[in-house]
Amino acid sequence: MRSLETAGAVYDLGAWTFTAGGRVARLARALGLANDLATIPTTVARPIGGHLRVANLRKPLSLLTGVFSPIEVLHAIRLLYFSRTLPGRTPDETAGAWAARSFPPGFNRAVLAPLAGLYFLQPLADVSRNALLGTLRYLTHIQLMSFKKGMGQLGARLAATLDLHYNHTIESLSLEGQAVLVRGKGCSRPFNGVILATPLPETLRLIHAWLDPDHRQAAERWPHASAVLVRMLLKGRLRRPALQVLPPREMAKWICGFTVERAKSAMRTPADREALTIYARPEKCATLSQWCDRDIVAALAGELARWLRLPRHHHFECGVKRWPYAVASSDPEAGLRVAAMQAQLQRLSKRIPVWAAGDYLGPASLEGAVASAEIAARACRMHFKNKDHLLSSKH
Numbered sequence: 283m284r285s286l287e288t289a290g291a292v293y294d295l296g297a298w299t300f301t302a303g304g305r306v307a308r309l310a311r312a313l314g315l316a317n318d319l320a321t322i323p324t325t326v327a328r329p330i331g332g333h334l335r336v337a338n339l340r341k342p343l344s345l346l347t348g349v350f351s352p353i354e355v356l357h358a359i360r361l362l363y364f365s366r367t368l369p370g371r372t373p374d375e376t377a378g379a380w381a382a383r384s385f386p387p388g389f390n391r392a393v394l395a396p397l398a399g400l401y402f403l404q405p406l407a408d409v410s411r412n413a414l415l416g417t418l419r420y421l422t423h424i425q426l427m428s429f430k431k432g433m434g435q436l437g438a439r440l441a442a443t444l445d446l447h448y449n450h451t452i453e454s455l456s457l458e459g460q461a462v463l464v465r466g467k468g469c470s471r472p473f474n475g476v477i478l479a480t481p482l483p484e485t486l487r488l489i490h491a492w493l494d495p496d497h498r499q500a501a502e503r504w505p506h507a508s509a510v511l512v513r514m515l516l517k518g519r520l521r522r523p524a525l526q527v528l529p530p531r532e533m534a535k536w537i538c539g540f541t542v543e544r545a546k547s548a549m550r551t552p553a554d555r556e557a558l559t560i561y562a563r564p565e566k567c568a569t570l571s572q573w574c575d576r577d578i579v580a581a582l583a584g585e586l587a588r589w590l591r592l593p594r595h596h597h598f599e600c601g602v603k604r605w606p607y608a609v610a611s612s613d614p615e616a617g618l619r620v621a622a623m624q625a626q627l628q629r630l631s632k633r634i635p636v637w638a639a640g641d642y643l644g645p646a647s648l649e650g651a652v653a654s655a656e657i658a659a660r661a662c663r664m665h666f667k668n669k670d671h672l673l674s675s676k677h
C-alpha cells in the first residue's frame with residue numbers, strides 16, 4: 283500500500299484499486315479520507331497506430347470503438363456470458379486450460395493473458411478460471427475507486443491516527459512468559475498479543491519455531507506471483523488516458539500492459555506529462571529480476587516506444603520496482619490451501635497470542651487482506667475479553 287511522488291507525478295507502487303462498496307473504501311471513509319477517494323472509470327485500451335483506442339467495460343457499446351476486432355468483440359461477449367454462468371456451477375480449473383478449449387489462441391494471447399497479468403500478476407496458465415471470470419464480472423458491474431494522491435495515503439493516515447511505529451522492521455518474535463517479545467530496529471518490547479500482517483514468507487520466518495513441521499513445509503512451498511514494474515514520466519500526453527492498456531495484437535515481448543496514472547486522478551500528473559506504470563509479463567519476471575534496472579528500463583521502454591510510436595528521448599524520469607513476493611497465487615487450489623492455513627494459524631493462536639492477517643488468508647487482493655485483518659482483530663479482541671472475563675470471575 284505504498285505510492286511514490288517524484289518529479290511532480292504520483293505512482294502506486296503496488297495495489298491501487300478497490301471497490302466503492304468494499305472494506306478498503308469503508309476504512310478510508312472512517313479515517314476521514316472520503317474527499318481523497320477518486321471514482322475511476324473502468325477503461326481498457328489498446329495502442330493502435332500509436333494512439334490509444336479506449337473502451338469502458340461498464341458500457342458494453344464502447345467495446346465497438348475499435349479496441350477489439352469484430353471477432354474479439356464476439357469472444358468478449360461470450361467471455362462476459364461465461365463470467366455470469368460458470369463460476370460456482372462447474373469445478374474450477376486453470377484459466378489457461380479452460381481458455382484453450384473455449385477461445386482461439388489469438389484471443390487468449392492478446393486479451394486474456396494480459397488481463398491475467400495485470401489483475402493477478404500471473405500467467406494465464408496458472409490463474410484460477412473462477413478468479414479470472416469473477417474479476418471480469420466485477421469490472422463490468424462495480425464502481426472502482428483509487429486514492430487521488432496514491433495508495434500510500436491510506437497507510438500514512440492509519441499511522442497518523444493510531445499509536446504505531448510506522449516503517450519499523452520486526453526482526454524476531456519469541457515468548458517471554460505469557461507475552462510475545464517483539465524485537466526490531468528501534469522497538470524491542472513484550473506485547474500481550476501480536477497481529478502479524480506481514481507477507482507470508484516473512485510471517486513464516488517469524489513464527490517458524492511454533493509451526494508443525496508438516497505445515498511449515500506446505501507453507502514454504504506456498505505459490506506466489508512476483509512482479510517487475512517500471513514507472514515512467516513521458517514528455518507530452520497521450521490523446522486519451524486509460525486505466526489499463528493491453529498490448530497491441532501480436533506485439534508483446536516484455537510488457538503485459540500499463541496503467542496511465544492520469545486515468546486515476548488528474549492530480550497525479552503535471553501538465554504536459556504522462557505518468558505510466560508498466561507491468562512486465564509474468565512469464566518474463568524471473569529473467570528480468572536478474573537484470574540491472576538500466577537494462578530492464580531499456581527493454582520495456584524500447585517496447586513501449588514501438589507501441590506508442592514515441593520519439594527518441596521520450597521520457598524524463600523512470601524507475602524500477604521489483605516484487606519478489608508480490609501477491610499470493612490465485613490458482614484453482616488456492617481455496618483449499620487457504621482453509622488449511624487458516625486452521626493451522628487458528629490452532630497456533632490458541633497456544634500463543636499471535637494472529638495472522640494477509641492476502642494469503644483470503645482472496646489475493648486488498649479486500650482479502652483487510653477482511654483477514656478484521657478477522658484477526660476480532661479473534662484477538664475475543665481472546666483478551668475471555669481472559670479478562672476469566673480473571674474477573676476468579677476474583
Ligand SMILES: Cc1cc2nc3c(=O)[nH]c(=O)nc-3n(C[C@H](O)[C@H](O)[C@H](O)COP(=O)(O)OP(=O)(O)OC[C@H]3O[C@@H](n4cnc5c(N)ncnc54)[C@H](O)[C@@H]3O)c2cc1C
Binds near residue numbers: 451608
Ligand atoms: C503491482 C501490484 C498491483 C496490485 N494491484 C492491486 C489492486 O489494484 N487491487 C487489489 O485489491 N490488490 C492489488 N494487488 C494485490 C495487493 O497488493 C495485495 O493483495 C495486498 O496488498 C496484500 O496485503 P497484505 O497486507 O497481505 O500484504 P502487503 O500489502 O504486502 O503488506 C505487508 C507489509 O508488511 C511489511 N513488512 C514485511 N516484512 C516486515 C517485517 N519484518 N516487519 C515489519 N513489517 C514488515 C511490508 O513492508 C508491507 O508493508 C497488487 C499487488 C501488486 C504487487
